[in-house]
Amino acid sequence: MTDDEAVLRCQDGDREAFRHLVEQYKGPLFGTAYLLTGNAAQAEEHVQETFLLAWRGIRTFRRGSAFKPWLMRILVNAVRSQQRKRSLATVPLEESIPLATPSSQHEAIEASEDRQAVRQALAQLSPEHRQVVVLRYFADLTVAQVAQSAGVREGTVKSRLHRALRHMRELLEQSGGMEVAGNGA
Numbered sequence: 254m255t256d257d258e259a260v261l262r263c264q265d266g267d268r269e270a271f272r273h274l275v276e277q278y279k280g281p282l283f284g285t286a287y288l289l290t291g292n293a294a295q296a297e298e299h300v301q302e303t304f305l306l307a308w309r310g311i312r313t314f315r316r317g318s319a320f321k322p323w324l325m326r327i328l329v330n331a332v333r334s335q336q337r338k339r340s341l342a343t344v345p346l347e348e349s350i351p352l353a354t355p356s357s358q359h360e361a362i363e364a365s366e367d368r369q370a371v372r373q374a375l376a377q378l379s380p381e382h383r384q385v386v387v388l389r390y391f392a393d394l395t396v397a398q399v400a401q402s403a404g405v406r407e408g409t410v411k412s413r414l415h416r417a418l419r420h421m422r423e424l425l426e427q428s429g430g431m432e433v434a435g436n437g438a
Contacts, residue, residue, distance in 0.1 A: 256320040263311045271311070275304055278321065281392055282328055288387040289332045291376060299335070303328040325392060325402035329384060336380060374424040382417035385410050 254262075254273055262270035282303055286296035306327050314323060375383055388399040389410075396414075400407045 257316070260311065260314055260320055261316070263308070264314070271308055274307075274320070274324075278324055279304075281321075282324065285325065285387055285392045286328055286332060288375065288391050289329075289380075289384060290335075295335070299328055299331045302331045306331070319398060319401075321392075322394060322398040322401040325388060325394060325398070326404065329388070329402050329404075332384075333380075370425055370428055371421075373428070374421040377424055378417050378420060382413050382420065385413040386417045386421070389414060 254270065256274070256277075259270040259273050263274070279300060282300045283296055286299040286303075287293060290296055290299065303324065307324055310327075314320070375386065378386065384403055385399055388394050388402055389396065392402075394402060396407055396410050400410045403410065405413075
């Protein structure tokens with residue numbers, strides 16, 4: 254079943270179709286929420302809240318639109334709302350999310366160190382910069398979809414990405430933990 258078919262069925266009240274969407278998007282939503290908050294328990298709460306709000310608002314979803322950015326927008330708004338309530342400037346990232354399965358023990362150690370360095374650099378970004386990096390590179394949204402999810406213009410996304418990646422590159426180079434490639438925005 255495609256997202257469009259599932260959404261149409263959900264708009265008619267089909268809970269099984271919604272279950273299909275939950276199964277498809279719970280992993281990407283959790284990973285995104287975790288990278289935005291740095292806390293697995295909070296991420297899980299945000300994912301649950303996102304799906305609850307999505308189910309309640311599925312009838313307002315515009316047919317023909319992409320579902321994933323709409324869902325990410327709900328998640329981003331939930332995270333923002335909580336961060337405003339807690340007035341958090343930065344959130345430390347605590348646990349590891351495996352990004353790859355290296356073939357040797359040496360590669361596993363290096364990959365783990367690289368992930369840790371990236372998480373630390375990501376944690377030092379402003380919430381706005383962290384948000385666009387996570388949505389673009391970890392949630393794998395296009396710039397247009399990031400703009401839609403974050404509620405900002407595409408130019409703003411590009412500008413924030415450029416600044417965020419430059420800042421992360423500087424942080425990673427300072428830490429000496431990784432060799433960093435060119436811009437890549």
